[in-house]
Amino acid sequence: MEFDSIDELQNALQKEQYMADRGLVTAAYLALKLKRPLFLEGEPGVGKTEIAKVLANLLETKLIRLQCYEGLDLNQAAYEWNYTRQMLHIRLLEARGEHARDAELFGREFLLQRPLLEAIEETERARPVLLIDEIDRSDEEFEAFLLEILSDFQITIPEIGTIQAERKPVVILTSNRTREVHDALKRRCIYNWIDYPAFEKEYEIIRAKVPDAPQRLAREVTRFVEELREADLYKIPGVAETIDWTSALVALDQEALSLEIVQDTLGVVLKYQDDIAKINGETARQMLTRVQVSL
Numbered sequence: 342m343e344f345d346s347i348d349e350l351q352n353a354l355q356k357e358q359y360m361a362d363r364g365l366v367t368a369a370y371l372a373l374k375l376k377r378p379l380f381l382e383g384e385p386g387v388g389k390t391e392i393a394k395v396l397a398n399l400l401e402t403k404l405i406r407l408q409c410y411e412g413l414d415l416n417q418a419a420y421e422w423n424y425t426r427q428m429l430h431i432r433l434l435e436a437r438g439e440h441a442r443d444a445e446l447f448g449r450e451f452l453l454q455r456p457l458l459e460a461i462e463e464t465e466r467a468r469p470v471l472l473i474d475e476i477d478r479s480d481e482e483f484e485a486f487l488l489e490i491l492s493d494f495q496i497t498i499p500e501i502g503t504i505q506a507e508r509k510p511v512v513i514l515t516s517n518r519t520r521e522v523h524d525a526l527k528r529r530c531i532y533n534w535i536d537y538p539a540f541e542k543e544y545e546i547i548r549a550k551v552p553d554a555p556q557r558l559a560r561e562v563t564r565f566v567e568e569l570r571e572a573d574l575y576k577i578p579g580v581a582e583t584i585d586w587t588s589a590l591v592a593l594d595q596e597a598l599s600l601e602i603v604q605d606t607l608g609v610v611l612k613y614q615d616d617i618a619k620i621n622g623e624t625a626r627q628m629l630t631r632v633q634v635s636l
Contacts, residue, residue, distance in 0.1 A: 343373075344370060344373065346370075347363070347366055347367050347370045350366055350369060350370045350373075351363070351366040353399050354366065354392075354395060354399070357395045357398060357399065358546075358549040358550060359388070359391060359392060359395045360538075360542060360545055360546050360549065361388075361392065362538075362542070364533060365381075365392070365533050365535060368531050368532070368533035369392065369396070369533075371531050372511070372512075372513075372530075372531045373396075373511060375531070376509045377529070377530060377531050378491050378512035378513070378514060378529060378530040378531070379511075379512065379513045379514070379530060379531050379533070380514045380515075380516070380522075380526075380527055380530035380531065380532045380533070381513065381514065381515045381516070381533055381534075381535055382515075382516045382517075382518050382532070382533075382534050382535070383517070383518075383534055383535035383536060384517065384518075384536075384537065384577065384579055385517050385576075385579050385581075386578065386579015386580055386581035386582055387535045387536065387537060387538075387579050387580055388535060388580060388581075389515040389535055390472065390474055390515055392513070393406075393470055393472040393474075393513040393515075394472075396470055396511065396513070397469075397470040400467055400468075400470065400511065401466075401467065402466050402467040402468065402469050402470060402511075403463060403466055403469040403470070404469070404470050404472060405456050405459050405460045405463070405469050405470065405471050405472065405510070406456065406472045406474060407455075407456035407457065407471070407472065407473050407474065408474050408475065409473065409474060409475045409476050409477075409478045409479040409483070410475075410478050410479065411478060411479065411480060412480065413478075413479045413480070413483050414483065415486060416455070417455060418455055418456065418457050418483065418486075419455050419456075419457040419458050419486075419496055420452055420453060420454060420455055420457075420458045420496070420498060421453050421455065422447065422451055422452065422453065423451045423452070423453050426450075426451055427446050427451050430445075430446065430451075431446070447500035447501070448501075449501065452498075452501070456471065457471070457490060457496060458496055458504070460506075460510040460512075461490070461494065461495065461496055461504055461505070461506045461510070462504065462506075463508075463510065467508075468508040468509060468510050468511060469510045469511070470510065470511045470512075470513065471510040471511065471512045471513070472513050472515070473487070473512065473513070473514045473515070474515050475515055475516065475517060476514050476515065476516050476522060476526075477516040477517055477518060477519045477520050477521075477522055478517075478519065481523065484522065484523050484525075484526050485523075487526060488525060488526065488529070491512065491526065491529040491530065492529055493505070494506040494509045494510070514526075514530065537570060537579070537580070538580060540563055540564065540567060543563050543566070543567075543580060543583060544559060544560060544563045546580060546583075546584070547559045547562065547563055547583060547584060547587050550584045550587075551584060551587045551588050551591060553591050554587050554588075554590070554591050555596050555597070557596065557597050557636075558587070558590060558591070558595060558596055558597055558598065559587060560636055561597055561598040561632055561633070561636060562583060562586055562587050562590065562598065563583060564632040564635060564636060565598060565603070565628060565629065565632050566578055566582070566583045566586070566610065568628040568631060568632060569610065569611070569620065569628070572619070572620065572624075573619075574611070574613075574616045574619065574620075575613050575615060575616050576611070576612055576613050576616060578610045578611065582609070582610045582611075582612075583610070585609055585610070586606065586609045586610040589606055589609045590602065590606065593606070598629060598632065598633075599629075600625060600626050600629055603625050603629060604621055604622075604625055607620060607621065607625070
């Protein structure tokens with residue numbers, strides 16, 4: 342599936358219940374049109390990872406996800422050799438009185454695909470969506486390895502040579518900005534910052550994602566989360582937490598927020614005890630009062 346305009350892409354995203362602002366849709370459209378990687382930064386829980394999943398559905402293609410972490414290296418990210426199979430092959434040759442040659446042991450049949458190589462070699466479907474999630478959690482050395490992939494969509498394997506993509510994958514990189522990503526990597530991408538949504542947009546997201554939520558409850562939850570984001574918290578709740586909290590309240594058959602239910606369910610929207618302790622009690626009561634007055 343191809344998109345002929347930004348409006349067409351935005352409408353398609355909305356049908357998948359992904360409410361994106363014009364800037365994000367434009368960046369995604371250009372990334373698809375120009376076949377450039379899309380680099381998304383923003384706080385956790387604002388929809389960076391979700392857009393990769395939605396695009397894979399819209400394009401009717403495979404989503405290949407590489408979750409980054411400290412210490413991630415070539416073996417986990419791109420490829421590694423099947424040492425067990427190599428050893429079995431060596432023993433089989435020895436049983437025949439033969440010796441293994443390096444070229445024989447390091448052939449394609451002994452190569453194990455990891456996400457990056459899988460995305461490069463995928464040929465069965467339309468070009469896949471490659472999600473490189475939370476690149477800021479990886480080491481700078483891994484960033485340097487990515488430069489070849491993001492520039493030329495190829496991987497060089499010393500024992501085999503260079504493997505180049507027949508069709509460039511759709512590449513989406515995300516970062517929670519726990520550290521700055523190197524400029525050399527960003528220059529190869531189309532960049533977009535995803536911020537917390539305004540009230541009406543987040544309310545629209547809640548109505549789409551939790552359609553069973555009463556209108557009053559959805560508006561109060563959305564406004565209360567806005568209040569939480571203004572507080573001095575260790576971990577500010579994202580849109581994902583707003584959705585989870587609304588779903589939890591619907592499961593508890595709530596029609597509106599009350600101080601008791603807020604305090605009982607803070608653990609759904611806040612994930613650190615210090616944050617819960619800071620909001621519980623009088624602070625929660627004041628926040629709830631401001632929410633009810635504003636609506």
